[in-house]
Amino acid sequence: MRRDLSRLLRPSSVALIGGGAWGAQIIKQTKRMGFGGAIHVVNPKLGIVEGIQAVASLADLPDAPDAVFVGVNRQATVSVVGDLARIGAGGAVCFASGFAEARAEDALAGDLQAQLVAAAGSMPILGPNCYGFINALDGALLWPDQHGCRRVESGVAILTQSSNIAINLTMQQRGLPIAYMVTCGNMAQTRQAEIALALLDDPRVTAIGLHIEGFSDLGLWHDLALRAAEQGIPLIALKVGASDQAQQATVSHTASLAGGDAGAAALLTRLGIARLHDLPSFLETLKLLHSQGRLPSSALSSVSCSGGEASLAADTAHGRKVEFPPLTEAQGRALRDALGPMVALSNPLDYNTYVWRDVAKMTAAWLPMAADHIGLTILIVDYPHTDASDWECATQAALNLRALSGRPVAVVATLPELMPHDVMDRLLAGGVTPICGLTEAILAAEAAAFDQDPDPVPPLPAGPERDAHLLTEAEAKAALQGFGLRVPQGQVAQTPKEAARIALSFGGAVVLKGQGLAHKSEAGAVAVGLQPQDVEAAAARMQAGSFLVEEMITDPVAELLIGVTRDPAHGFLLTLGAGGVLTELWQDTTSLLLPVTETQIGDAVQALRIAPLLNGYRGKPGADIPAVIAAVLSVQAYVIAHLDTISEVEINPLICTTTSAIAVDALIRKA
Structure with missing residues (x-):
């Protein structure tokens, strides 16, 4: 209500x-x-x-x-x-x-x-x-x-x-x-x-x-995001708690990788809400959104009369989701006409001091930088606290630039204390955003250019608490296979001798696993590439209660992890990433809240650092990406069918070949 x-x-x-x-x-x-x-x-x-x-x-x-x-x-x-x-x-x-x-x-x-x-x-x-x-x-x-x-x-x-x-x-x-x-x-x-x-x-x-x-009532947050988007009112968030772990006792790689903050990050992304991590950039982003609204693009121009400031702007933006695109031919011609042959033209631009104090020439020199493809033009000006009025030329040129271009313009002081209050008021009144701090300006531009619309489908609710237990790997694979996931051919053996007989029936190299352990590799309960005659001795060394014997999957392009954890605060969190025994070492993951679509899965896969390998690296064949997407959808279908009981699902690794995607290990915790 x-x-x-x-x-x-x-x-x-x-x-x-x-x-x-x-x-x-x-x-x-x-x-x-x-x-x-x-x-x-x-x-x-x-x-x-x-x-x-x-x-x-x-x-x-x-x-x-x-x-x-x-x-x-x-x-x-x-x-x-x-x-x-x-x-x-x-x-x-x-x-x-x-x-x-x-x-x-x-x-x-x-x-x-x-x-x-x-x-x-x-x-x-x-x-x-x-x-x-x-x-x-x-x-x-x-x-x-x-x-x-x-x-x-x-x-x-x-x-x-x-x-x-x-x-x-x-x-x-x-x-x-x-x-x-x-x-x-x-x-x-x-x-x-x-x-x-x-x-x-x-x-x-x-x-x-x-x-x-913290979040509560995800449906209400979803309603807020949809309505704010309809009305064109930007939402931004400063969500605290990144250092907390939502799940203290976990049995999967997924949960340890996701931690407590991944669910919050995935929820904000799903809601189309840009996220900041400190109060100064939070305030400067609100100021930018108040005066300019959402930025039309993440392409920036930087204008300063110092090479040092130009370099600082470029370095500050490095690694952020903004860019300083090269000058177009039209920009170059206009800048050359305004500045002459003595200035090296680039973006960020150091226009030197040839036109300083000449408001008309400063306006003419800055105008090409506020081109139609630029989301925000940043004018770097640190006003002297000794006599800020001496920099009046910069203030007036900035106001002229906004009036003539009609494009988003910000005046940025690299040192926050060098932005006078009266100048801020005057700039805001003229439609120019005064920003205190260069780092804050870049973060604000990144957030203001965040253009993801809220997902029309709300996230799945986490549902009631549940007392979950671990299925055996064979049980987990059978359950997921029923929802379309491809798994290797395999059988469970109760004794080492029976394991050897099953291996012989496969007619080639096999994988042997001891049952009942979440992390079998760490416990020495996995042996790969065994010949049938070696299986009985290997099983005896494992000292497990039962064994899973499976066909050996060969010629992988890459290994992936697919995991779903129940996050009590945010719903069901899907984690995709580089898989295998080095999953935690690579830390190459992306997280989304269920439900997800084929397109969202494909985008998430392409966002991984391992994506070039999946796509075919240096002329080598790539993985069957549609099969990877189908595997994720199979896991999602299983989770949706068991929402009230499921706590955790993990496929690690999913062996991605040129023609298929096969779950060679699976884990399920459910009530």
């Missing part, structure tokens, strides 16, 4: 319940922002708070307030929220802590949070354990501390679970117009994606930045 958050986030009246220093700040900050609606204080022990006469109870209010800050202790918060819901309030911010976040220290905390949600009913609440929100568009806020926001006519929305990070972000001095700052706290009732959906209803919001600690 989506709640109506319009009264809470865009209130005509606000109320404070409680008191103390926090309460006084609520009223002070609300007045300071120029809120034009009614302000009420409910507290029987207080007289006047920041010029507002307090009333003794909710019954004394003239009508039900739109937005209420509940600043009382956690037990009282539950009853107050219930009272607000009964009188028809628009919503509440629950400031108190000691709810689910304190469950480890207080066994009653989780029950108290459940009581709070029940008391709220359909009335939306933020928190508990949160600071509230700032609406800088309307001057409406419930915020118990200082903040650095100022009134704006349009701007970006930022949502975070961390109140402290929210305070810090409001204090940014990078010229970013913040329309909304919303803290989510415990998200006991109203989720982060639900709040973001509500903010999409405000046409003054230009982009939404999400500081995410």
Whole structure:
């Protein structure tokens, strides 16, 4: 159920319940922002708070307030929220802590949070354990501390679970117009994606930045991504937790390779949400999206009057998903006309200082760099803090370039502190993005050029927890073969002598495996290329309870890994990568969330570093790529058929030949 958050986030009246220093700040900050609606204080022990006469109870209010800050202790918060819901309030911010976040220290905390949600009913609440929100568009806020926001006519929305990070972000001095700052706290009732959906209803919001600690309700996130794409509102995320491992006890290579962050990365990619990894680039990306929108391409131009800066720009972009394409003939001719024969022409461009201080000539020299195929033209200018006005020529030329070209333009200070505030305001007003930091500029351009649309199909839900056990390799292969996966001819033997008889019936070299182990190679329970007469002795050395004897697959082009793990937070994670015993050493993998299509599988295979080998390296024959795709689809079909029981599936290796793809080892964990 989506709640109506319009009264809470865009209130005509606000109320404070409680008191103390926090309460006084609520009223002070609300007045300071120029809120034009009614302000009420409910507290029987207080007289006047920041010029507002307090009333003794909710019954004394003239009508039900739109937005209420509940600043009382956690037990009282539950009853107050219930009272607000009964009188028809628009919503509440629950400031108190000691709810689910304190469950480890207080066994009653989780029950108290459940009581709070029940008391709220359909009335939306933020928190508990949160600071509230700032609406800088309307001057409406419930915020118990200082903040650095100022009134704006349009701007970006930022949502975070961390109140402290929210305070810090409001204090940014990078010229970013913040329309909304919303803290989510415990998200006991109203989720982060639900709040973001509500903010999409405000046409003054230009982009939404999400500081995410964890996902819940994948369907809601999918709805958010689809709707934001329909409305053309870019979403970006700063997802924390890359260092955590979601699965502590795993038996497959897949799980150890995927770790805890791969699911989050795959989900964001599936949702078409660009990801940043630090607060400065997060803010600069929002600024770029606010002023330019999504970039039309990842092709960049860099303009500076220093060879050192040109080289620095090129190096900073190295390894990122942006490029500095060579100049076209038309660009070269125009630049030569503007700069003469003494300047070496390239992209990034060092135009020297021949035209410096001549605004008309600077504009003419920069204009060819903002060509139609360029997604963003970067003008590198570090303003002197001694007298920034001396660099007025650069500011005016940048504004001229934007006006004449109509293309996305950014002025970038390589050192963030060398971008003056007044210059930032002036550039933004003229449609030019001021960016503080060259690294931040490249990361922002990469994120703003991220053009993947959200997948129309939501990811498969992870479903309930399950107590999984390991199937034998023979059982796993038989199960997957039933869904179309090709496996070697093989039989299970209970004794070494029986293994030898089976090997003899195959009439050639065989593979012998001891059953019941997840990592047979490490345990010495795999022998390949055995002749039938050598099988009995090899089996005796393994000391296994049973044995799998299989035909030997020869002439491989490459070995791949196909793995699926149940990620409780993100669904079912498919990992494709270089396979075999050196899987962890190569670390050549890519991950997607199920379900996937043939096209998505093919793209993922081609994204691997091993792809040239699969395609036929240096004239050698390539692998049967359609057979590889079919193998992945077979694994997916098996997982979908067993969603409520499956925990893990792995094929390692999948032997890829010129005519087939054969799973020579398989692992399944299921309830």
